[in-house]
Amino acid sequence: MPASFGEMWAELLPVGRHAGSGGYRRYAWTGADAECRDWFREQAAARGLAYEVDRNGNQWAWLGDPAAGDAVVTGSHLDSVPDGGAFDGPLGVVSAFAALDGLRARGARPTRPVAVVNFGDEEGARFGVACVGSRLATGRLTPEQAAGLRDADGVSLPQAMERAGYDPAAIGPDDERLARVGVFVELHVEQGRHLGDTASPVGVASAIWPHGRWRFDFRGEANHAGTTRMEHRRDPMPAYAATVLAAREHAASAGALATFGKLSVAPNGVNAVPSLVRAWLDARAADEPTLGRVVGAIERSAREHAAREGGEVELVRESFTPVVDFAPALRDELVRLLAARQPYEVPVLPTGAGHDAGILAAKVPAAMLFVRNPTGVSHSPAEHAREDDCVAGVEALTDVLAGLACR
DSSP, rough: OOHHHHHHHHHHTTTTTTTTTOOOOOOOSSEEEHHHHHHHHHHHTTTTTTEETTTTEEEEEEOGGGGGGGGEEEEEOOOTTTTBOOTTHHHHHHHHHHHHHHHHTTTTSSOEEEEEEEOOTTTTTTTOOOOOOHHHTTSSSSHOOOOOOOOOTTTHHHHHHOOOOOOOOOOSOOHHHTTTTTEEEEEEEEESSSSGGGGGGGEEEEEEEEEEEEEEEEEEOEEEEETTTTTGGOOOHHHHHHHHHHHHHHHHTTOOEEEEEEEEEOOOOOOOEEEEEEEEEEEOSHHHHHHHHHHHHHHHHHHHHHHTTEEEEEEEEEEOOOOOEEEEEHHHHHHHHHHHHOOOOOOOOSSOOOHHHHHHTTTTTEEEEEEOOOOOOOTTTTOOOHHHHHHHHHHHHHHHHHHHOOO
């Protein structure tokens, strides 16, 4: 008998959880990722669903004939950011299986194929590029670009896939599979607290802000910390520090978001002046012109501060996702389906967080449901959604699948 939502949630909770931080370290193509993938396959088998892995390592579980086309697909991802929370990603996958169970409990009979998907490496925690599985499938990330991605230990993405038992030679655009998809609906915990300030446990996404990741390489000259006078140093660290503060000011003045959240220092010695400070900027804004102005201002600040310290800086854009406006007709249909059965108002709200749904939206009609997050905290062990809100999310997704697939 298939596991209930609570049972599935309990099975996933310990996988990849770090004892010290309480957060999750489910990185792509690692042991924790393999455990999550095994769990997905077991859930598919328990429901008699047809299971397959596509050329890019994304997992699919099908109710109905996958080749029939016009499928209603739902799901999310199971990987995490470093020390992330339990809900970001897994809530969408667990809810998808639970919603299929809900359809069966209602006696609903789909007239279109329905699939649950687990997209690989959505967070980009290991190789630095988000939504790798969906980007490869849609052609937004080429096989050549993917081959150049390396983790902190120098392991390439193809090497990691091969070690995990998958064929990296097969990766690339998957137009044939995407042609099977009629619509994609992703349920996700809200990353923010718009719903937390309302009486609504579930909302519908309107758009995703444009966002990207930029690598800043501040270069200077390594030297002895105890003998090199301050005025003789070519230290890249002050330039980096000043750029962090400048980024905050530029973003705040434009109503945008800018975060330096990852840092690598060489030679990384307590008693050594660095020769290199490599830092990654995550920047987001409501529209692309604003985002471009903010990143441009941050770059100018970085170059000015680097020159002041006798060094230089190189900027590399590692990924970029333009603004995503979810398909209006599908979005409105979700609101209509929920309003017809649920007692709460259904807010329609934008988000600054990227998702696989945002990548797929360029190829197929896509939409998102958000489940209330009372604190708004995400990408943290403190991330949380109440049990009754999770149940409301499953009910909402069941309503959506029934409305879209059981006509």
